[in-house]
Amino acid sequence: MASVLALSPLQAQKRLAVDITIPRDTLTAGDGPTVEASNVLQDAKTIELLKSGFSARLHYRLELWRKGTIWDSRERFAEWDVLVDYEPAQNLYRVYRKVGTVVSELGHGSTLARAEELVDRPHAVVIGPTQPGKRYYYVIHLDLTSLSGSDLDETLRWLQGEAAPAVHGRGNPATAIKNGLESLFSKLLGRHETYDRPSALFIAG
Amino acid sequence: MTAHPDHARRALAMLVGSLMIAWGSSRAQLSPISRAQAQPDSAGTTELPAAVVREMIDRWNAPVAFRSSEPTEIVAGQEVSGDVAVRNGPLTLAGHVTGTVVAINTDVILQKSGRIDGDLWVVGGMVRGDSGAASRADSGQVGGQIRVYAGRLRYWANGGRIIAGTAPGEMPWGWIGRHNNDDQSWSDPLRLTEGGAYNRVEGLPIDLGPAAFQRFPWGSLRVDASLVVKTAPAHGDLGHDVLGEMRFGHDEAVGVGGHLFNTVAAVEPWQLSDLEAAGESFLFHRDYRDYYQRHGGMMSLSWYDGSILSWTNTFSDERWASRDVTDPFSVFDEGKAWRPNPAVDDGHMHILTSTLRLDTRSDPVDPWSGWFLTANVERGSGHLDFIAPSSEPRFISGDSELTYTRGVLDARRYNRLSRSVQINVRAMLAGWIGGNQMPMERRVSAEGASELPGFDFRSPGTGADVATCAVAGPQIAGMPAECDRMALGQIEYRNQTFCSPTWWSSVVATIRAATSSCAVTWVLFSDVGRGWMVGPPNGTMSYSGRALPPLGTFRTDVGGGLDFGLLSVYAAKSVSAHAEAVNVFFRLQRRF
Numbered sequence: 001m002a003s004v005l006a007l008s009p010l011q012a013q014k015r016l017a018v019d020i021t022i023p024r025d026t027l028t029a030g031d032g033p034t035v036e037a038s039n040v041l042q043d044a045k046t047i048e049l050l051k052s053g054f055s056a057r058l059h060y061r062l063e064l065w066r067k068g069t070i071w072d073s074r075e076r077f078a079e080w081d082v083l084v085d086y087e088p089a090q091n092l093y094r095v096y097r098k099v100g101t102v103v104s105e106l107g108h109g110s111t112l113a114r115a116e117e118l119v120d121r122p123h124a125v126v127i128g129p130t131q132p133g134k135r136y137y138y139v140i141h142l143d144l145t146s147l148s149g150s151d152l153d154e155t156l157r158w159l160q161g162e163a164a165p166a167v168h169g170r171g172n173p174a175t176a177i178k179n180g181l182e183s184l185f186s187k188l189l190g191r192h193e194t195y196d197r198p199s200a201l202f203i204a205g
Numbered sequence: 206m207t208a209h210p211d212h213a214r215r216a217l218a219m220l221v222g223s224l225m226i227a228w229g230s231s232r233a234q235l236s237p238i239s240r241a242q243a244q245p246d247s248a249g250t251t252e253l254p255a256a257v258v259r260e261m262i263d264r265w266n267a268p269v270a271f272r273s274s275e276p277t278e279i280v281a282g283q284e285v286s287g288d289v290a291v292r293n294g295p296l297t298l299a300g301h302v303t304g305t306v307v308a309i310n311t312d313v314i315l316q317k318s319g320r321i322d323g324d325l326w327v328v329g330g331m332v333r334g335d336s337g338a339a340s341r342a343d344s345g346q347v348g349g350q351i352r353v354y355a356g357r358l359r360y361w362a363n364g365g366r367i368i369a370g371t372a373p374g375e376m377p378w379g380w381i382g383r384h385n386n387d388d389q390s391w392s393d394p395l396r397l398t399e400g401g402a403y404n405r406v407e408g409l410p411i412d413l414g415p416a417a418f419q420r421f422p423w424g425s426l427r428v429d430a431s432l433v434v435k436t437a438p439a440h441g442d443l444g445h446d447v448l449g450e451m452r453f454g455h456d457e458a459v460g461v462g463g464h465l466f467n468t469v470a471a472v473e474p475w476q477l478s479d480l481e482a483a484g485e486s487f488l489f490h491r492d493y494r495d496y497y498q499r500h501g502g503m504m505s506l507s508w509y510d511g512s513i514l515s516w517t518n519t520f521s522d523e524r525w526a527s528r529d530v531t532d533p534f535s536v537f538d539e540g541k542a543w544r545p546n547p548a549v550d551d552g553h554m555h556i557l558t559s560t561l562r563l564d565t566r567s568d569p570v571d572p573w574s575g576w577f578l579t580a581n582v583e584r585g586s587g588h589l590d591f592i593a594p595s596s597e598p599r600f601i602s603g604d605s606e607l608t609y610t611r612g613v614l615d616a617r618r619y620n621r622l623s624r625s626v627q628i629n630v631r632a633m634l635a636g637w638i639g640g641n642q643m644p645m646e647r648r649v650s651a652e653g654a655s656e657l658p659g660f661d662f663r664s665p666g667t668g669a670d671v672a673t674c675a676v677a678g679p680q681i682a683g684m685p686a687e688c689d690r691m692a693l694g695q696i697e698y699r700n701q702t703f704c705s706p707t708w709w710s711s712v713v714a715t716i717r718a719a720t721s722s723c724a725v726t727w728v729l730f731s732d733v734g735r736g737w738m739v740g741p742p743n744g745t746m747s748y749s750g751r752a753l754p755p756l757g758t759f760r761t762d763v764g765g766g767l768d769f770g771l772l773s774v775y776a777a778k779s780v781s782a783h784a785e786a787v788n789v790f791f792r793l794q795r796r797f
Contacts, residue, residue: 070622090355
């Protein structure tokens with residue numbers, strides 16, 4: 001039986017949310033939940049930054065915690081990233097997922113709704129409990145950031161075709177000054193949101 | 206309280222004007238050619254057909270007359286006999302190419318005098334005329350076919366060749382590589398970064414210079430060479446910070462390093478984060494740290510076991526000197542005098558340190574379980590030219606030799622009790638272990654927003670000052686930390702509400718929206734701590750080397766607050782000194 005824990009978004013404002021769907025009440029080591037985000041691209045500032053060429057990066061970390069007698073212990077965790085990029089010249093949104101060193105394009109489209117659909121695509125993670133009979137739960141951490149100027153240069157360089165750029169920041173001092181100032185003020189110019197949510201308890205089988 | 210525009214402009218001018226410009230862009234130059242007729246044929250697609258990808262890769266890797274990976278210009282009158290391949294351009298063509306031109310992920314600017322006898326292939330870019338627009342009227346001539354594809358070619362470079370797709374074992378996302386520098390080589394010929402926290406002694410220190418990280422199969426090499434420019438410099442104040450480390454191994458590694466420095470260092474850097482210390486100085490004209498000048502060199506030998514355990518040993522030869530306050534800009538209270546920067550002992554020292562660090566936290570920014578331990582032992586010996594004033598007599602004088610040993614132990618344990626509750630504890634001991642009395646830049650204190658927030662910072666009270674160990678009498682300028690030892694204990698209870706704020710008021714929801722965090726955490730805490738001198742016991746400030754002061758003499762406070770993620774607000778009240786008022790304070794990071 002599925003166990004779903006979902007966010008109740010604030011009324012009249014679609015806030016970022018992540019669902020953790022546990023397939024059964026009892027899981028084994030080879031099982032795992034499905035993680036599904038929603039309303040990732042609904043924030044006005046995120047949209048504005050996307051349209052201005054600042055890619056949005058979602059860093060996920062899913063943790064498996066075991067209930068203890070006094071305190072709980074983190075047994076395992078998994079991490080992955082989703083990148084959303086907008087190409088103004090093409091009016092095209094591209095969405096990528098990176099797990100370990102494997103990068104895959106989830107798709108592309110010309111509307112924000114299509115980008116949201118791609119970003120919200122559920123992701124199954126194999127990260128199951130190892131001690132039968134114990135109680136466990138998952139905790140999902142999500143970091144949503146719009147990239148800083150220097151990060152943006154790196155992203156653009158890769159998106160322009162250099163998968164492993166050897167040099168960046170080259171050019172005249174004005175470029176260095178620009179990159180440095182962008183880095184110094186990137187937190188003010190960009191966007192950063194965090195999201196944390198535990199799942200319901202379940203038993204290890 | 207208002208900011209003064211003149212001061213703001215002065216600060217900005219100093220920031221920009223302090224940067225040294227000694228660079229020039231480079232462009233390849235070739236000989237000019239004459240005109241031909243253009244026949245554009247653009248596919249206008251965003252995805253590259255596989256055949257096109259193969260064709261472009263083959264054309265780039267084939268022998269060509271000229272190949273470039275930077276902005277390139279073939280000037281009028283120049284002739285290239287053969288093919289031309291360019292990436293990371295643009296290619297500006299006013300001359301003559303007798304072969305084919307291939308442009309990857311870049312534009313081709315075909316000027317009126319430009320001529321290509323063969324084909325023109327462009328992927329990931331456009332063909333533009335003299336005016337910069339894609340116009341035929343002011344373009345040069347192409348004798349063969351023109352093919353333009355909007356889609357970008359994905360490739361990775363291997364020596365002079367390019368290979369389609371993603372490099373095996375490489376993370377294609379450079380920005381992730383930069384957040385995890387150990388995994389990917391990088392270099393910055395000219396990097397501009399902040400060199401430390403904004404402070405009342407130098408303003409904003411700015412590091413300017415090259416940096417590089419190179420990964421090898423056997424380990425890695427990191428080099429960072431910076432000129433340190435200050436926005437509020439003293440006369441002739443230009444520093445340097447040059448460091449390098451070679452590591453043998455990756456996850457488990459041995460590192461050998463060297464460091465040359467002429468920088469301003471904080472006396473007790475562990476009390477506040479750089480961001481918080483800088484914010485207080487820049488915004489509110491309050492600098493909670495004290496500083497001194499360090500000029501010298503250091504060698505290091507380290508052992509690393511992933512990111513969990515490290516052991517670092519250093520030996521340095523350095524000169525110490527006092528620094529006066531300059532007059533850096535602040536948003537509020539600009540024009541008011543800064544708290545004086547206390548004098549330190551000037552001299553020439555040899556410093557030997559050994560530091561063990563253990564970090565098993567589930568997350569360094571928001572830990573819910575694990576240990577964080579730092580243990581440091583430092584032995585210093587040298588010659589002091591000048592002894593800084595202190596409220597108690599010093600047992601050394603100017604022009605004297607000095608040898609001391611100091612230790613710092615900071616132990617933190619994070620414990621998750623349930624999905625939303627944690628209890629965390631911290632114990633810290635720091636100070637003199639043996640030898641002569643420590644120099645002033647190594648003395649310690651027990652106060653501040655991060656340690657005992659229920660007590661005002663550097664506030665002269667009545668009776669023995671167990672925070673800074675200043676004794677009654679003429680106040681020393683800047684009220685420096687004077688304790689030989691300090692002890693601190695902290696405990697906090699945290700209860701996080703997860704993103705289900707149906708009962709929050711709109712005001713709290715607005716705060717949460719502004720701080721960009723869905724969860725809100727209630728925090729209750731208590732702290733206990735004090736400093737003391739080591740010497741003949743007198744029952745108040747001085748205790749023997751083997752004794753701990755009675756717990757009843759420790760400062761104690763309690764408090765609580767809300768942690769919104771990027772911003773926390775707390776209130777703390779002293780328990781041991783009832784006259785102290787409640788302090789309300791903000792933090793940009795966890796308490797510990």
